[in-house]
Amino acid sequence: MHIRKMHLDDVDQVVLIEQRVQYHPWTRKQFVEAVNQYHVMVVEENSQVIAFCILQPVLDEANLLLMATDPDYQGKGYGYALLEKAIDTLSNSPVQIFLEVRESNVAAIKLYEKSGFHQIDVRKNYYPLPHGAKEHAVIMVKSCSDDFSQLFKM
Secondary structure, X not given: OEEEEOXXXXXXXXXXHXXXXXXXXXXXXXXXXXXXXXXXXXXXXXXXXXXXXXXXXXXXXXXXXXXXXXXXXXXXXXXXXXXXXXXXXXXXXXXXXXXXXXXXXXXXXXXHHHOOOEEEEEEEEEEEOHHHOEEEEEEEEXXXXXXXXXXXXX
């Protein structure tokens, strides 16, 4: 397993993963733009991209915009390793990171909780489902500060 920054050459493989796991996948163009605008990491196994993570640094925070692991590789620790490495290599050293996840995506919620995220709210009827239905988004946050007191020292 090799975790590295995503390159434009990886976009086609990432799009295929996204199409396998999302009801409304990002477009190829969105992934190309993400490579240039955000902190985008991938997991590579045997010269194949099997997972990706897109973080958006914003001042002293970050947003986890999108993350997915190819279904053939899920449940094997790749997502957790990728998320930890992506967070560790953020250039802005965020105080906290936010994300939204489908309420039904129990596996992802467990992964995020393992990584230190916790639920702070629910955004009702946020994610589209097939046939026009909607699903709630769970809003989660992770504190990246090892010592909260450091934030308040003068």
